[in-house]
Amino acid sequence: MCRSPFFLAALAMPIALSSATAVAQTVGPTYQPDSGTVAVHCGQLIDGFSDAAMPGMTVVIESGRVARIVDSKSHDGPSLDLSDKTCLPGLIDTHTHIAEEDEVGDLARFYTMSREENLAAGRRNAQTTLHAGFTTARNLGSYIGWAARDLRDGINSGKFVGPRLQVAGFYLTVPAGGGDLVIPGYDEQQIPQHLRMGVSRDTGEFRRNAQKAVDGGAGVLKLIASGAVLAFGGVPGAPEMTEEQIRAVVDVGHAAGLKVTAHAHGAQSIKDSINAGVDSIEHASLADDEAIALAVENQVAFSMDVYNGDYIATAGVEQGWPDEFIRKNNETTEAQRQVFSKAYRAGVPIIYGTDSGVYPHGDNARQFVIMVERGMSAMDAIKSATSLAAHHMGWSGDVGALEPGRYGDLIAVEGDPLDDISLLQAVDVVIKGGLIFKQ
Numbered sequence: 001m002c003r004s005p006f007f008l009a010a011l012a013m014p015i016a017l018s019s020a021t022a023v024a025q026t027v028g029p030t031y032q033p034d035s036g037t038v039a040v041h042c043g044q045l046i047d048g049f050s051d052a053a054m055p056g057m058t059v060v061i062e063s064g065r066v067a068r069i070v071d072s073k074s075h076d077g078p079s080l081d082l083s084d085k086t087c088l089p090g091l092i093d094t095h096t097h098i099a100e101e102d103e104v105g106d107l108a109r110f111y112t113m114s115r116e117e118n119l120a121a122g123r124r125n126a127q128t129t130l131h132a133g134f135t136t137a138r139n140l141g142s143y144i145g146w147a148a149r150d151l152r153d154g155i156n157s158g159k160f161v162g163p164r165l166q167v168a169g170f171y172l173t174v175p176a177g178g179g180d181l182v183i184p185g186y187d188e189q190q191i192p193q194h195l196r197m198g199v200s201r202d203t204g205e206f207r208r209n210a211q212k213a214v215d216g217g218a219g220v221l222k223l224i225a226s227g228a229v230l231a232f233g234g235v236p237g238a239p240e241m242t243e244e245q246i247r248a249v250v251d252v253g254h255a256a257g258l259k260v261t262a263h264a265h266g267a268q269s270i271k272d273s274i275n276a277g278v279d280s281i282e283h284a285s286l287a288d289d290e291a292i293a294l295a296v297e298n299q300v301a302f303s304m305d306v307y308n309g310d311y312i313a314t315a316g317v318e319q320g321w322p323d324e325f326i327r328k329n330n331e332t333t334e335a336q337r338q339v340f341s342k343a344y345r346a347g348v349p350i351i352y353g354t355d356s357g358v359y360p361h362g363d364n365a366r367q368f369v370i371m372v373e374r375g376m377s378a379m380d381a382i383k384s385a386t387s388l389a390a391h392h393m394g395w396s397g398d399v400g401a402l403e404p405g406r407y408g409d410l411i412a413v414e415g416d417p418l419d420d421i422s423l424l425q426a427v428d429v430v431i432k433g434g435l436i437f438k439q
């Protein structure tokens, strides 16, 4: 059942380069995030928004942010030599559950898991995710309310190593809905309250719980419009929240300046969510032509986890996940991939989101191959995980591109990912805020 997450303890903290060139950084139990100064000489540069790669560029990062990008020939002074590599902006995953271990087969474990155990898992996942090249992640819900917020705050203060996190506090969901931990065979009374903070019975309660998420420090609101594919009982995609309930959450989120995102598989729920004003849709597996047209018209982004069906079909079976999960997964995987191709061609903004937590943290980049197989250009796949993702998170000023002013978040791979997108599964270098975390 259990898959032990791997990580390298030796890389727990940013690497202080011995050369005077790069980072003068004290490494200890805490570190100063976004304090790095380094010049990176890239054999080729993909900046995250341009349509072509540029040869021989040097990215100069000062005090955590990109100061300038110059032709390497005109750059004087020492630099980190990545002249045999392609540099890209740090990748963004807009759909993770980073505070949770990847053992979805046994949900009842949440009934007894302590916050400390959960945070320990989150710290491992955060580090694994960063080392995989994802310097920013959006955490779309934790069963244990606020687990990812605690992780975020630890990363921001330099206590933990991990990506920049934008977090939803808890799932806004109907009782026994896709974000509630009611499990067949277990007495509902034994579910601890901290697992049900966003469970709401009516519009008023959705509004109050959305406000509770805002007040508690959420950076995004996440609602469950229609049932999870991997949930007990029910039909995949059947609506759970009404349009009015969704609108109540949207109103609270937008009034606070936050993006609101809906988990929705079924066509009706996707349309209800877009009509109610959400900014993005997760999964969108069973979108019909009308839902796609509505998304194009409103420029509502889809994040579609087109890889994880493969993972569940193999590892889920090996690990003995419930038959009902496996069956529902098989029914929706190909359907979702066809919707992905259609939505991309129609002009729906597609933002990179893996639902990691459903499959192992650290495998985030495996989705790129499926996206390209299903008709997306390699450059668009990269943009979906960089500038486009940042735009739809509301974080364009800080991440998603190598551009003066944004954070110095940079990764590098050997070879050209525009020719072979699978190279993004083997990131050699990870720099976040000018500090080198992996080399």
Ligand SMILES: [Zn+2]
Pocket (backbone or CB within 6 Å): 095, 096, 097, 140, 355
């Ligand atoms: Zn999810």
